[in-house]
Amino acid sequence: PGVTATLINMTPEGRWEFRLPMVTAPVRLLRDRGIEEKMFEPDTVLIEPDLRRITLKARMSFVTRRKTPKLREAIIGHVSPVFLNARRKDKAYINPLGGEGTLQGAPAWAL
Numbered sequence: 001p002g003v004t005a006t007l008i009n010m011t012p013e014g015r016w017e018f019r020l021p022m023v024t025a026p027v028r029l030l031r032d033r034g035i036e037e038k039m040f041e042p043d044t045v046l047i048e049p050d051l052r053r054i055t056l057k058a059r060m061s062f063v064t065r066r067k068t069p070k071l072r073e074a075i076i077g078h079v080s081p082v083f084l085n086a087r088r089k090d091k092a093y094i095n096p097l098g099g100e101g102t103l104q105g106a107p108a109w110a111l
Contacts, residue, residue, distance in 0.1 A: 002111045010049040020045060023058045025077045025108035030087055032069040038062060078106035
């Protein structure tokens with residue numbers, strides 16, 4: 001899923017090849033009359049070859065208009081449909097097995 005990048009002559013070895021991660025975490029905007037789903041858009045990559053570190057910054061934006069339903073909540077990440085339904089109805093989410101509604105097997109990013 002991610003893009004392969006190569007740096008040349010910026011490390012002691014001379015060549016460093018890596019994959020840029022792809023953000024997969026959704027953003028759900030809960031409004032008075034429904035849910036709007038968005039995705040993060042990467043806009044900045046900070047590469048620190050001496051530390052072998054890559055920082056990816058991603059943002060999400062949306063337009064507010066005068067007559068649109070009020071934004072109540074923003075939910076970031078992978079959550080269960082039951083959690084979303086409870087939040088849509090403005091109710092507390094209670095799982096008898098424990099947990100806060102996040103999907104454990106779904107990562108926020110992928111290589």
